[in-house]
Amino acid sequence: MTEAERNGPMGRAEERRARQRGGRRAAPPTRSSEETAPVAPTGPSGTTATATPEAEPTVIGGRAAARKAAQAEAKGRGKKGKAGKGKSDKSLIRRMFTWKKVVGTVFGVCLLGMGAFIAMYMMIDIPAGNADAELQSNVYKYSDGSPLTRDGERNREIVDLNKVPKKVQYTFVAAENKTFYNDGGVDLKGTARGLLNTLSGKGTQGGSTITQQYVKNYYLTADQTVTRKLKELVISLKLDREKSKDYILAGYINTSYYGRGAYGIQAAAQAYYRVDAEDLDVQQGAYLAALLQAPSQYDWAVASPTGQKLVKARWNYVLDNMVGQGWLDQTKRAAMEFPVPKEPKAAPGMGGQTGYLVDAANNQLARQLVAQGTVDNADDALTMVKAGGWTITLNIDKKRQKALESAAKSQLTSKLDAKKRKVDADVQAGAVSVNPKTGAVVALYGGTDYYKHFRSNATRVDYQPASTFKPVILAAALDEDAKTQSGKAISANTIYDGTSKRQVVNDGNKVGFAPENEDDQDYGDITVQTAMNKSVNSVFAQMGVDVGMDKVLKVASQMGMDTADLKSVPAQTLGTMGASPWQMAGVYATLDNHGRQVTPTIIKSVENSKREVKLPDPIGAQIVSREAADTVTSVLTGVVDDGTAKVSVRDNEKRDGRKVAGKTGTSDENRSAWFTGYTPDLVTSVGLFGEGKKSGAQVSMYEAGGFPRVNGGGFPAQIWATYTFGVSSKNAKFDLDTTQGAAVQPSTTPKVSETPSETPSETPSETPTTKPPTSSAPPSQTPTTSAPVETPTTSPPISTPVETPTEPDDPLDDDQ
Template sequence: MGRHRTVSDESDLPRGGGRWPGWPSRGVRRPRRPRRRRTGWRRAIPTWRMVSGAFLAFSVVVLGALVAGYVLVEIPEPKSAAAAQGNVYLYADGSQLARVGEVDREKIALDRVPVKVRHAVLAAEDRDFYHDPAVDVTAMVRAGWNMLRGGGRQSGSTITQQYVKNYYLDQRQTVTRKVKELFISVKLGREVSKDDILEGYLNTSYFGRNAYGIQSAAQAYYGKDAADLSLAEGAYLAALLNAPAAYDVRSNPQNAERAVARWEYVLDGMVSEGWLSEERRKGMTFPEPDPVTPGEGLAGERGYLVEAVNAYLLESGIATEDALADGGFRITTTIEPDRQRMLRDAVDRRLMDRLDEGREVDAWVRAGASSVETESGRVVAMYGGRDYTEQYVNNATRRDYQAASTFKPIVYAAALEHRAETRDGERIGPGTRYEGDSGREVVDRDGEGSGWAPENEGDEDYGTLTVTEAMDKSVNAVFAQMGADVGPDRVRETALALGVPEDTPGLDGARGSISLGTATPSTLDLAEAYATLARHGVHRPARLVDEISRDGEHVPLPDEETRERRVISRAAADGTTAVLRGVVEQGTGTAARSAGRPAAGKTGTAERDRAAWFAGYTPELATVVALFGQDPVSGEQRELYGAAGLERVSGGGFPAEIWGQYTGDALEGEPERDFDLEGGGSVPRISPEGPSEDGDEGRARERGEDANEEDESEEGDEGEESGRDPDADESPGASREPGSSPGPAPETSPAPSAPADEPGGPERPGGGPGPSGPPPGEPRSLPWPGVPEGS
């Protein structure tokens, strides 16, 4: 009991009764001693009970806030900018072709970063990363105190916190952002492995030179992949993380001393952590980074290559438009940089260097080319134009200019494949004789007159001649009749089998004009088709990609082996090759002999010289070169009369010269191979000399001009006045007086106009008169049966 004890039991009393000395009367408590009241300044000092209570309350509030914050703050979705990547395009040898995207970032897996480089980053930014928690409270308090004292910003963040800031939050220095960073970092540290956090940090950090992530930084500073970085180089990149602009010794030479000091700090940290020996550390020298260079954008020819590769990925189902836009792809193309340079040089030397800026028509000249490796189908070179930033249309893959006489080999291949016969019952072959007179009416397979009578160039008559001779001279009358003997539907079928896409404009098997090249395939389409002939009738799709990955994961490509198939017999393919060898040896394509290799090919010149082609192949390469006339302002097709100061531009001129120089350069050093043709298929050489090394246009034209690549007749400019689209196609051989208006076209499926090789087809309205045509008052030709006149 206490001092104020009460007595309720007499047994507790002293003997004899009474009270204990000093105790109050029974039942009454002893009064407390009054406290001394605090006065003056002492009244402002809290008691220990007040301090203890306040601390306890504060602790409860803080703990509750921490618990609530951890529960309520979720790991957000990553910032779009932090997740965005560019796409990296590489040449076949692994060198960089282009980087495309709003952000120069290429994500890579952590195992593609050398361990020594990872250690350098840890030594620079967070040496206890793998052992300490996600948040370093002591460092944060120290950094905050430093800022309050005016000492400037100081990093108080772990790698985890920096990654959260890079990937999820913005860069603003606010209390709200720091609180979010704290909670997200703690939660991330509990839910995500340290390796995954380090990988994310390396892929999102900024290293300067517009490079985000270690892979892009390695390319920007040392021109190599992160996997190939040395320890010294990795230590320098790690040093950049603290202040990229300040430590770039190339863009800020005055900071070289500071940059080297920071680099040494990183190395010393590695030594202290046991990641680098002192002996090796002493032997290391500062790795000078590469000079700052402009990014590899889409200027020059790169844009055309990137566009073609993207189109291939989409058409093959390898990637979608959304996926390409999101980025992250690393694409190794089939383009070989040496051969790409050779093709560009050939175009420049044989064509571009001869153009005059002061000549209007020269400004209309466009060149396109594609080169395919015959055995593999790999596209090894492509020329889409001089500068993608000035003209976005890819001349190598465009499908809007008639192929003209380059389609005649397909007609002949169809005849051989289907064992077609002339109307006299003779099996068609190289020695089959046809009537080659200009304006001769084509007879259909029923022996009835078709009403279609295409003309040869200059309205020249050739009399009776063999198929080989007709191919050499590109005689329209012969191949128009051969197309009728075979059947336009079979010609179309063969074109599709060889590799011409089904959606190619003008590829209409119901029209006889298909035999004279009214279809408009691209140079790449024709190169694929001619490669099938070189491969003895076995088709393999042309491809532009060797390998592709996304975010470090391999992306499967179509199995080219399973897509390879025989589409025409070897006899048909080799028989066509044998005849096409004659075109190069003694026909319209002799300029191609400058390649110095056994070659087969065919020239072509479209209507009114709007396009000129040479399509040819060796046993190794199939290459198609084309010239197009296009107004640089309106985009309309234009005639190339007078280009480079020449009266005419034909397939046997510039295109064949370009083909010859490129093919010779591209195969230099490789053993010469002859065609392995079934039955021999040899073609006699009648002239041992090819064109001069300079490929003089005039001499080439004397030997190599398409003999029957004819202009259209005079038609005047009435097409536009009549309300027709100046670029609308007309039916082949519409009957009319020269110079008369073709009149409005009916709305039923218009037929494409015939090329220059087929004078029976009218010109595009709006063009002026050509250099040749029928005499005034004579109808040019008759419409093809079944085609509405004027359609």
Template sequence: RPAKKRFIDYPRFGKDGWRRWMPSWRQVTAVFIGFVGSIVGLIGIAYAMVGVPNVNLAAKAQNNVYLWSNGDQMIATGGEVNRQIIGIDDIPQAMQDAVISGENKTFETDRGVDPMGIARALFNMAKGGETQGGSTITQQYVKNTRLNQQQTFTRKFKELFISIKVGATMKKSEIMAGYLNTSYFGRGAYGIQAAARTYYGIDADKLNPSQCAFLAALLKGPTYYDPAGATNIDPNATAASNKVNSEIRWKAILDAEVTLKRLSPTDRAKYTKYPMPLPIKTNTQMAGQIGYMVTTVNHYLLNNKILTQTQLEQGGYSIKTTFQKPKVEALEAAVQKVQKANIKPGGTHKNDDGEDADKFVQFGGASLNPTDGAIEAIYGGADATKHFTNNADETGAQVGSTFKPFVLAAAMTHGARNPDDPPVQGDDERTPVSPDSWFSGKNNQLIKDYTGKPWIGYDKNNKPFQWRQPNDDGDNYPKVTLRTALDKSLNSPYVQLGQDVGTDLVSKAALAAGLVADSNNGLLDYKNSVTYSIGTSSPSAIRMADAYATFDNHGVQNEPYSVTSVLHEGDTFWKHHSTPKVAFSTEVSDTITGMLADVIKKGTGETAQLPGGRVAAGKTGTTDDNKSAWFDGYTPQLSTSIVMFRRDDATHTEKAGKAINNPFLSMYGTAGQQTIHGNSYPAQIWKDYMSAALDGAPKTPFQQPTGSVGKVIWGNVPSPTPTPTATTPTPSTTPPTTPPTTPPTTPPTTPPTSPTPSDTPTTPCFPWQNCNNPTTPPPSSTPTGTPTGSPTSGPPGRGPNKPGGGL
């Protein structure tokens, strides 16, 4: 007797082989109906469980609370509830038309959701991108009412169900009113009534169509469409670029209204002038250094994608920073002390052109912990409510000779190139360079390429020229070690060393130390500038402090950071974790630290010596035409960078939405000094700040190198016979007491139009054999001329238009 079939006949009864495991059409249909039914049931349950938004509870402006490193409150921002709910009858039809034309042309006929927009958002989110764009007004209204802006699939699906329910149960007029009452328009204004009062000083029902189009444009993102700018959130959101963005969108919305027959061509013709809103009100809470610190923190949160722009604007976060209040106050006090005593705008000090040389003088500074990169203090300018550029985080001022340690790092890590080999060489084909290597320190030294032939450049007319590198103040040392050249901040040895090593590797060393290459700071310009090695690039003070901290931290680099943790509604939202990277060997870094310590002990940095015998390492820097002066230095506990320059904020703007890097102004005559050097006011500020910041801290010595680095080479001076070893004593750095027998050559102010004749050898010539130098210096380490100023005699003089990079 055959067996009875089971209720669920699987595997199938009475079938053999593979047919036993193949479901029947009846079974497939049953499973499909069951699956669809389950999905429909789940959708129904989800639809029933979600509620319609309550506009009165939505879009509350919440504080972002910024905390000092010790947990004390620094400032609470964005907490004002600048919102007043108004009915649809008080919202002008022109505002509704502008929003529909700009945001959702099918608003009056759609069902509240845009399936294609949702699909695009989910696809972008799966790729790790933004989910913005493609939403209907209904979906945007729902999103406005949900404070949790985390980009997740769960949130997107829940918003979808809420949007469907809103579209099915609410009138279009209610949705429009809800959307305009909960939208964020920037400047702390939530809702159309607050926006009308903030931007035009009138109630919403008094807005004209042109003003409505402007406010509708802000819904795209006030950070980038408010003509006042929002550089505190994004440094690219400048006033000029935002105005261009805003005006383009304002016109597009008005034109779209005409196309959709919501505005007549006659009425459109009335509105041709851009409706510039009221200027933004100054937030006195941001005065002094507070605004600069908040800006630094916001940039860090956004650039590292810890928070989105929307999250930051909506608020509700407790942000613990790395800033230490006593150190911030000490840095500000050190700058103000120098300013008050020496900088006197108003005509007291004039330059040779009769201009006020103290006008537009600015300072910037940053100080961080070398062991992990925590930024403990910054000086961004005199007042964040009056001077809007954060000088601690701004690029533009060339760093001069403070860049030389990166040349040393590259030379000791990779070595000088073999002149017989191609330009690109591996480290095993090179000669590692010892700091006791010898180079010509002559003023106006002819610079050669790594093969020993004169370096050839081309001017703007494509005519070739050779380069003779001057030293600051015309210092003249026919033969000098790299140690002594760093002490005295001689330029010619380091320009030549950069050519021997390769400026590409110098750039690589600077980036490894912590500098960042972008379009503004010239760090990638190593191919085009023979003087690249003496600081033609222009990193920020924060980045210079971090790069020097890498030497301080024995070659281990940490990214500078300003936030330790972020909390949201009491829960940890994000926490900082350092990711240290090895940039240089311990031997290389500690050797450079010893050399920089000598700069402060007996070189151009003597004015920065700290009291009580506390060890310090640092370097001075001055640039072409005396347009900036730096002092960068560190102790085992703290790395600090100070910059001084002149620039008119009123002209440091943008044109047609593009940044203008207007030239820095010369500091000849500033503070009554002929020339401002890094060893003057920047070093004084550095010393005063570091003395206060480290008061009571242990006097920890620097770690000594565990071994020697590199070999002694004779860079572009004759090698004695036999060649000395690395134990050759360093020549005396004491200036001679006899005057030079011949005056130094005056450096050219413009490059020659043709190459200087030189003899070309018929056999390979190592650079240190000096085969092609037209003027072979005598084998003596004694300089032929006395420097025009000593490090302790105040800022020595220098004439205009001389290439810098010296003190």
């Protein structure tokens, strides 16, 4: 009989509990003790009982089970600890975030928000018109602090709403806020979106009603802050309750900025259509209403093709909305044509170059206000600038500014005669001059007169830079350590095939692009130096593919060109994108500054009693390596000494030994012509643009000035040389870290080589000739029939020094 049986039910129960706890009541005995001293059960009287054979297996089995149970218990305790902790965490979370607590918290936050809003509503009253809405002027100064101009009185005239035709009133409602007559003055969703964007730093305001825009224009400011947006919300609600819709609409159209210095619908009607507001028709009203979305971008006279397309689309949107609201008959709408605005008139005090300088400064200041987060878009920023109260000191140097204006007059405008040649009236010039060490724009030429040509030719980006883009391709090639299709590293001495219309290849496959050289000239095998001197399209088209057009455009963007929307295709190697003299001056200033980015800046300092403006450093990061940039500079000295600019620049008697690098460019169909060049201390880009005097469209400049074609080595290079050699340092030297290029390998010394020389003569030809080349200069050594003319001869001086350079003849016609 077992001990449990002897002890009765209580004994059996205890034994079961012991087994559940691990099969033992005390620590189990060791195996040795089991074998040597088995424990005998005791009898009821406490005497030792003899173990029966039946009982022994039960005892041994219980001990084995106890050991297994002990191991399981140890593992169980570990798992229990972890599980218990996890359950404890989850339990804590459940206790903290019950649905009642969540709902209560949300409800509490809502109550607090409502309470705060009610408090704001009680505390904020409709204020008087803000100081920015009052009459103020901006003051502009030259770099030495002497006065340039002030912008005069505000161009604004308030008109009663009843003097604005009803359908013209509807155009503004259709454009900005179709629910205006029925809403409560605010767009809660749009305002919430604007607040979230402001808090998250995105900077783009959400939609707003006409009432909110009027409040911002007249009672507040365009500052991009949460406080301003909340005030705008409260004042808009109060204004909508206290004032009529006509009162609000009248305020809106009379305080909004329409561009061209015009504030309010009366000034805008005069600025764009030369009529009073009461005489506007629906088409004109729709344009003015569309204009408010982006005045600087949508002004037809200065808009890019994209800008013109966008404003036309918005004009259609306004009229279609009017039809949808029942304010305009569909048949009449279908018959309406876009009302092209008249040419702008400049404000008083802005004649000559002054208006161009002021516009450039205003636009740069507006961009900086957006960049530093003061406002969220360029048009609000420009409105803030033109509201007045600014003192802006420019980097413009009076001496250099005068010299640039004089050079443009003596070398171009005085030689154009629209009475003799109709095309002469279509020639526009622009130029920007930059200090490469500081980025300061020291001189700018925007056109003949701000009153006569409102759009600045210095900053326009709608004409192709043509071959002035080629140095960017070479800079990218050198910086990327690019190789030709045959695996040879690209350098100034690399040989390329200069055959006109040669198919560009990539990995043995034709890419479907075969550019023609100027005048379809074949050059055969030539060095990169010679290709740059002669501006050979076929060479740089292939080089662009060798480097990778995506890499070329990336470098161009980093150097200051706008390449964001360009496709990485070989055609871009011809400079077919748009660019401005301002941008190209920055590109070449980066090269002159040994590859460190230079961003041209016309503003020296800004003062305003209410706002702080932090001007960024014009000198940025290293864009391309110094060796790459210096090699390009070295190569570009060859363009001046042995290439397309030598007549106007190299042999100008005023050069006085100055070190010069530069590049010419002439675009397709002779619609633009460029010379961008630099000395060690000054970079200047000059562009000529064919613009139809009446149409404003791009036109060719053939026969302008009495010459078959306007080339970069002609008028642009002459303006550049006359200006630069009058204001730049005579003793400055290029500090070049390179062993390549014309600057370190004198091009006047021919080399005997199996490959063509780096410096062909002025008129390269595939077929040798015994006749001297046609040139304004005397012939060089008489060519023989034993070698092609591409082999260089000594470069003779020009017979007549160029006091006032004239447009060269055929020798410069090889430029592209």
